Amino acid sequence: MAKQEILKVEGLRKRFKDIDAVNKISFSVAEGDVFAFLGPNGAGKTTTIRILMDIIHADEGAISWNLKGQGNGFSIASLLGYLPEERGLYLDLPVINSLIYLAGIRGMQKSKAKIAAMHWLEKLELADRANEKLQALSKGNQQKIQFIASILHEPEFVILDEPFSGFDPINQEKFIEFIKEINYNGTTVLLSAHQMPLVEKVANKVFLINDGCEIYNGSLSDIYNKFGDRMVIDLAFEDHAPLNKVSEIEEVEDIESVDEKQIKVTFMPGTKMEPILNKLSGFAGITEFRTQKYTLHDIFLNLVKNHRS
Ligand SMILES: Nc1ncnc2c1ncn2[C@@H]1O[C@H](COP(=O)(O)OP(=O)(O)OP(=O)(O)O)[C@@H](O)[C@H]1O
Numbered sequence: 001m002a003k004q005e006i007l008k009v010e011g012l013r014k015r016f017k018d019i020d021a022v023n024k025i026s027f028s029v030a031e032g033d034v035f036a037f038l039g040p041n042g043a044g045k046t047t048t049i050r051i052l053m054d055i056i057h058a059d060e061g062a063i064s065w066n067l068k069g070q071g072n073g074f075s076i077a078s079l080l081g082y083l084p085e086e087r088g089l090y091l092d093l094p095v096i097n098s099l100i101y102l103a104g105i106r107g108m109q110k111s112k113a114k115i116a117a118m119h120w121l122e123k124l125e126l127a128d129r130a131n132e133k134l135q136a137l138s139k140g141n142q143q144k145i146q147f148i149a150s151i152l153h154e155p156e157f158v159i160l161d162e163p164f165s166g167f168d169p170i171n172q173e174k175f176i177e178f179i180k181e182i183n184y185n186g187t188t189v190l191l192s193a194h195q196m197p198l199v200e201k202v203a204n205k206v207f208l209i210n211d212g213c214e215i216y217n218g219s220l221s222d223i224y225n226k227f228g229d230r231m232v233i234d235l236a237f238e239d240h241a242p243l244n245k246v247s248e249i250e251e252v253e254d255i256e257s258v259d260e261k262q263i264k265v266t267f268m269p270g271t272k273m274e275p276i277l278n279k280l281s282g283f284a285g286i287t288e289f290r291t292q293k294y295t296l297h298d299i300f301l302n303l304v305k306n307h308r309s
Contacts (some may be wrong), residue, residue: 003030005066006157006188007052012061014047014212021047023212024061029157029205034179034189036203036220038196040304044212045192046085049161052190053077067156069107078106081158081187083150091135095126095145098134099152106153113152120148123178140166147175151182158182159190164198176201196297206296208303215307220296227299229269233276236262236288249279254302262288266298 007029014022022044029035039045050056052063054077069079090098096117103113121127124144126137134142143166151158160179164172172195179202183189193199199206206223208216216223230253235241241263247255254266267276273291280286 003032005029006031006033007066007190008062008064009048009052010062012048012051012063013059014044014051014056015059020212022051022058022209025207025209025212025214026061027207027214027217029188029190031188032183032186033205034183034191034203035205035207036199037190037192037207037209038194038199038300039209043209045209046161048209049085049159049190049192052159053080053082065157069156074107079155079157081150081153081155083147083158083160083163085161085192092133094131095121095134095137096130099145099149102149103152106155108153116152116154117148120152124148124174140168140171143167144171147178151187154185155187157188157190159192161192162194163191164193164195172198196295196300200296208300210304210307213307215303223296223299224294227303228294230294230298231267231271231273231276232292232294232298233265233267233280234258234262234288234290234292235265235280235286237283238285238287242283245283249276251276264292266294266302 005028009028010026011024012022013020013024025048037045037048051058065076067076067079070076099117100110100113103116104110118127118130121130126141126144129137129141134145137145147163150160163175167175176198179189179191191199191203200220203220206216206218206220207214240260241257243255243257243263246252246263246265251267251271252265253268256264258264
């Protein structure tokens with residue numbers, strides 16, 4: 001059975017002077033999705049999110065929400081969870097007071113908010129800092145508090161704008177687990193992030209935006225099926241990598257220079273390994289040969305590059 005649609009966006013458009021920041025995009029998010037909203041810098045992600053959060057208004061288009069809490073006097077924005085790109089909490093208040101206050105204005109009882117806040121502070125290894133002012137915490141720890149603030153009231157739908165930025169790799173991995181956990185417990189997630197290896201661990205749907213326009217909208221598995229059928233080989237050479245000569249191999253689609261000795265070669269869809277091995281055997285001084293999976297990162301770069309050209 002198809003899952004219930006929680007958010008439907010149709011023909012959304014926003015212009016800033018002569019820039020189409022968001023250019024007639026449409027998508028829908030269903031209950032239980034982790035919907036990855038991806039795009040390069042300046043693509044229009046934060047503008048779209050700000051429109052969804054009612055911070056700015058669209059010039060054209062329609063947004064419909066289907067949240068269980070609608071109609072009980074709370075605004076849509078207060079029913080949602082939101083981790084904004086620009087962080088900002090009450091620096092001068094003790095952490096626990098900020099969290100309880102923020103959950104309160106979103107309709108959560110004080111006693112329940114306190115229990116939930118302590119639960120998340122324990123999880124994020126910050127329980128012993130609960131009574132300190134936020135400004136005494138490191139930037140990464142402040143970000144953890146802001147994440148707690150966005151999900152404490154157990155929203156049906158949370159928007160996380162760049163949740164991994166500013167975290168070390170260990171905390172980034174932990175946050176993947178936290179996102180999976182809130183999603184498992186019933187929160188639908190719209191996630192905007194640049195770290196593709198993290199995104200592909202948690203998302204089931206992907207929307208790719210570039211220059212305000214849709215360039216992919218579908219499931220994560222479909223994006224691999226449609227665009228992922230490519231072989232990638234990392235090559236290292238004793239001396240300078242012979243970029244020009246490798247690019248003459250007819251099956252080569254793209255070459256990325258890692259450094260002067262290393263290259264990453266992407267082959268056309270359907271390329272077989274054996275003829276490539278034969279061709280590469282003609283190159284002197286190969287010190288490393290490694291096949292790789294074509295990742296979401298590669299697909300993303302390729303789709304954006306093709307859209308620009
Ligand atoms: N208030 C504004 N006034 C004028 N232009 C704006 C404004 N806000 C955004 N823009 C422009 O709209 C475009 C989209 O910006 P947006 O912040 O939505 O991109 P983004 O995808 O979130 O980028 P990033 O990944 O860098 O955060 C950019 O060209 C940006 O300069």
